[in-house]
Amino acid sequence: MSDNKIYMQAEEIEGLINEMALALKSRLETNRITAPVMIGIHTGGVWLAEKLHHKLALKESLGTLDISFYRDDFTRIGMNPEVKPSHIPFPVDGKHIILVDDVLQTGRTIRAAMNEIFDYGRPASIMLVTLVERSGRELPIQPSVVGVRPPLKLDETITLTGPEPLGLVIGKSKKHARSNETD
């Protein structure tokens, strides 16, 4: 824990989120999407999604996903003891979905999230928004809107802390540790 250092604090993150909201708006206009819905991934993705949802003034309530039941490493690390309910308050069929997460690293969380979304129905499209995009991709997944791309070493982790105030913290990764935040 002593290795942790603060990378970014609340005000600066707030600025990033404002820029992300603008980028997202123009992206939606370009793609002619008029009534998108938003889903945040537990836990950090939900914090971020709540802010973006508010800034974009979306009509449908925010959906939340806990991808614990869809993880590909269940047989290796077992059940997440702090699993939260997924809650999608709208029909997914035919919807344009904005999927929001805090950190994109391997892409495995996003794969799991997309698998879960498809068990609710068949969306028209999914676009990915993440606060942080970092190195370490293991799957062909790429975000449409990104807040920041910090240069990190492979053994470094970056974690969103919150919900109030938000902060981005860089630490050292532990082997075999549960990596919910950094996937």
Add this chain to the structure above:
Amino acid sequence: MSDQNIQLNEDGRLKHFLTIDGLNKTLLTEILDTAESFTGVSERTVKKVPLLRGKVICNLFFENSTRTRTTFEVAAKRLSADVLNLNINTSATAKGETLLDTLRNLEAMHVDMFVVRHADSGAAHFIANHSAPHVSVINAGDGRHSHPTQAMLDMFTIRRHKGEFTGLRVAIVGDIMHSRVARSQILALNLLGTSEVRVIAPRTLLPAHVRTMGVHVYHDLMEGIKDVDVIIMLRLQKERMRGALLPSEHEYFQLFGLTQARLAAAKPDAIVMHPGPINRGVEIDSVVADGPQSVILQQVSFGIAVRMAIMSMTMGAQAQGGAR
């Protein structure tokens, strides 16, 4: 190492689920919280999560119970596991030996989990002790001993309706003596911090040691359910009844059957529960069983989510053991 500790792996995670005895509040709460997340799965287009894909779960039922077996089967299938159902006649000779032979054969088919129902107390423990290390065992009812998944789905139902357990008065009514459900419920209610657990039964249907389990004993139904928040009715276990413990079902209903008039003695928002199958007109009046305070069918639905939670937690603990 006590017998109960075989339920936990070296990290204190649930590896088998055999009895409430020896578990703690944190673990029970974790089961309830995990089950909460599984309730949503039943309401989706695809009523399945891929968590136990490729696992083989064997329902090993030495005692008939269509309902319990079905809910375990549905739970396993919603977790994407493959399910084998085996109903085994216990009347075979040399039970111990045939049981082990059965186990070895099933293990050779690469079964990952046994769900065991048996008329003898301790059967699930026996199987857990003799299974391969990567196999998890869940007790689906053993003799008069315990029925922990039923107790947990009851706890889940109570928490859904009443929130916290502290401050609650819960009455368990009926055949406590022959009820593995009651035993597990009492343990779970006390671990979760229930203010007062009451048992209400005729003297002949109460085990001698019941007071040592931390309950208040009543022999009068009206007195016992006064001001309670939750009433759990037990089934009069006719098939377990040996000797003349009761004069007649009719007389039992006169004294201990829950009717609408008697229910008025409990709190106005009291819920009525029953593990099923119900004997209408024996321990409970149809008007109450089908009435607005009855949550009996919700118990069945919640039972699936609770069993999904227990199955995935025990399988997950197996995974953890291997990774560290």
